Amino acid sequence: MANKLEVGVIGLGKFGMGMAEALVELGHSVVGVDKLESKVSAAREIMPQVFQADGTDRTALQQLGFDQFDYVVVSSGHSMEASILITLNLKELEVPHVWVKAMSEDHEKILHKLGADFVVFPERFVARQLAHRIGVPGLVQYLPLGGGMTLQELVVKEWDGKSLRDLDLTNKYGLQVVAVKGHDDTEYSFVPGADKILSEGDLLVTIGAEDSLSEIEP
Known part of the structure; x- marks a missing residue:
């Protein structure tokens, strides 16, 4: 396989969990984060490293080593505000590749302006x-x-x-x-x-x- 990557996934809903599971299957190292204990518990069946934390807290992300990851995927449920703040934090932490799920065309435009490296609008x-x-x-x-x-x-x-x-x-x-x-x-x-x-x-x-x-x- 290609070089093993270290990937962070913030938000462990359907999209985030799907990404995490696929990356684990491909042999990469994945660390997951979500605010809800129920989602964290479910994710432990998929990946060995998963934490209950607030992705909008830049200090928490830094303590979990997200500033050292090759990629971070942001899938923060239905909160556009949280997604924007998380993306801003990751760019300020100089994460090389920040991939973000958008919830609307306006959200997508804002994410691009913030410097997100890749934005996906799943429904479209x-x-x-x-x-x-x-x-x-x-x-x-x-x-x-x-x-x-x-x-x-x-x-x-x-x-x-x-x-x-x-x-x-x-x-x-x-x-x-x-x-x-x-x-x-x-x-x-x-x-x-x-x-x-x-x-x-x-x-x-x-x-x-x-x-x-x-x-x-x-």
């Missing part, structure tokens, strides 16, 4: 995911990369029996196939050759312009 992200899966046949996963570019996972149907050379996806649609997983395989094969023959049910990972998605039918 999920809505775009679902819209693309409805509107693009064969689309399994969709991840915006910025600048109008996306990473997509597509399942093969109409392209069954054709090679990547036959499809000429780069010239026709501006899509670059970076990995293929056969429908019977457990792992991806990266940077497939142009003569790779596709079969129905194969998964393709592509990078390309978001606009091209509406033109393809894999």
Whole structure:
């Protein structure tokens, strides 16, 4: 795996716990913080280091070593004020990477102005995911990369029996196939050759312009 990271998670609701659990599964060191004892107790089943503390208290964060972490994820429930104060504290503590869950577009704008390194608005992200899966046949996963570019996972149907050379996806649609997983395989094969023959049910990972998605039918 990549280098083991030390990550702090402030706020152990559904989003924060989901992040913490996934990071632990990936082998990283995670320290969780929440004001509520019930959430702290539940989190102890997931991670060995979890504390009941107020994330808006900069001294408490410093005592728990949050200023030494590689990343800190902020998911402070429904309190925009708390989220903003926590983010400000973390930036003043010079945490290298502060990732924050936003609750509204105005909240998102404020977090960016405070210097949050990454802001996610889960409801909007999920809505775009679902819209693309409805509107693009064969689309399994969709991840915006910025600048109008996306990473997509597509399942093969109409392209069954054709090679990547036959499809000429780069010239026709501006899509670059970076990995293929056969429908019977457990792992991806990266940077497939142009003569790779596709079969129905194969998964393709592509990078390309978001606009091209509406033109393809894999």
